[in-house]
Amino acid sequence: MTLSRRALAALALIVCLPAGWAAAQDRLDIVATTGMIADAAREIGGDLVDVRSLMGPGVDPHAYRQTRTDITAMVRADLVLWNGLYLEAQMEEFLLDLGQDRPVVAxxxxxxxxxxxxxxDYEGRFDPHLWMNPNLWARVVLNIRDAMAEVSPEHAAAFSANAEAYVSELNxxxxxxxxxxxxxxxxxxVLLSAHDAFNYFGNAYGYDVIGIQGISTESEAGLQRIGELVDLLVARDIGAVFVETSVSDRNVRALIEGAAAAGHEVVIGGELYSDAMGEPGTYEGTYIGMIDSNATTIAAALGGEAPARGMQDLLN
Structure with a gap:
């Protein structure tokens, strides 16, 4: 759905957007596209913010299109936070247009x-999945802090202190x-999964990362690609592949069947969180829980040593 600037202005009048932005409200109203960004904004803002995530568990941001409810929420918001780098490909035009009139930060x-x-997949663009490396994501967290402080400077000190504490947890x-x-x-x-969401993970931890599909889930894997990957599984004696919570497992299961036909047994090593976190209110529904779960699942499936409950076991 694409709206012109004139339509956006009309919608702003309909929802009675105040001219005072954050100063007119007690709490900063933030809309974030992904759960990872929303989680960071909540950690930084604490009781000073209300944060809404447009994309919940299992939602694929590459294919997501804004709804009318989303549009109303973003027009009402004091601040809209999005990842950028073409992650929200179907929303990019809308977000760039919206950013001409109000605080919208990639x-x-x-x-x-x-x-x-x-x-x-896209010439001249970059892989958007920075959250797969906690050290890189810490840089994004500081960008979120700065965007919030720009809109609500009276709370900048609190945002800075909260961000510092959160970055320590990310470390x-x-x-x-x-x-x-x-x-x-x-x-x-070797990490083989549904699509190329784990390249930053591979760089950070020294893993060969292979996606059946490309960086965008909009790309399709053909029979030739499946055949090439079956040959790779056999040649490198890879015994486990991974499904993702926000991507169909169809291609992964086709790969397992292809390997079986070639006389090579491959199992699903576990379910990984790639483009979305777990259910709200759960540990995996936080960014830290999401990455902890991924690392623990991958290590256990590929022959490493991992606590049953991941980092939580070390903290208890």
Whole structure:
């Protein structure tokens, strides 16, 4: 759905958007596209913010289109936070248009280009899945902090203190994931999943990452691609592949069947959170829980040593 600036202005009048932005409200009203961004905004804002995530568990941001309810929420919001880097491909035109009139920030696009991975699907663009590396995501968290402080400068000190505490937790997460993933034998460090969401993960932890589909879930895997990957599974003696919560498992199961036909047994090593977190109110429904779960699942499936409950076991 695409709206012109004139239509956006009309909608703003319909919902009676105040001219005072955050100053007219006690709590900063934030709309975030993804759960990962929303989770960071809540950690930074605490009781000073109300945060709504447009995309919940199992939702694919590559294909998501804004609804009328989403449009109303974003027009009413004091601040709209989106990932950028073409993650929200179907929403990009709308978000850029909306940003001409109000605070709309693509929080991943301020990360230096030398830290980004190029996209094989889209020439001149970058892989948007920065959250797969906690150290890179910490940079995005600071961009979220700065965007919030820009809109609500009277709360900048509180946002800064909360962000510092949260980044410290992300540093703990990075240490845990590095330790548990390094327990996997070097020859077994191959992560094969539904689509290329894990390239930053591979760079951070020294894993070969293979997606059946490309960076965007909109790309399709043909029979030739499946056949090539079956040959790879056999040649490298890979015994486990992974499904994702926000992507159909159809291609993964086709790959397993193809390997079986070639006389090679492959199992599903577990379910990974790629483009969306777990259910609200659960540990996996937080960014830290999402990445902890992924690292623990991958390590256990590929022959490493991992606590049954991941990092939670080390904290209890």
């Amino acid at each position: 929080v991943a696009e301020a990360v230096p280009e030398n830290l980004l991975i190029g996209s094989e 703990d997460l990075a240490r845990y994931t590095t330790e548990v993933l390094s327990s996997v034998p070097v020859e077994s460090r």
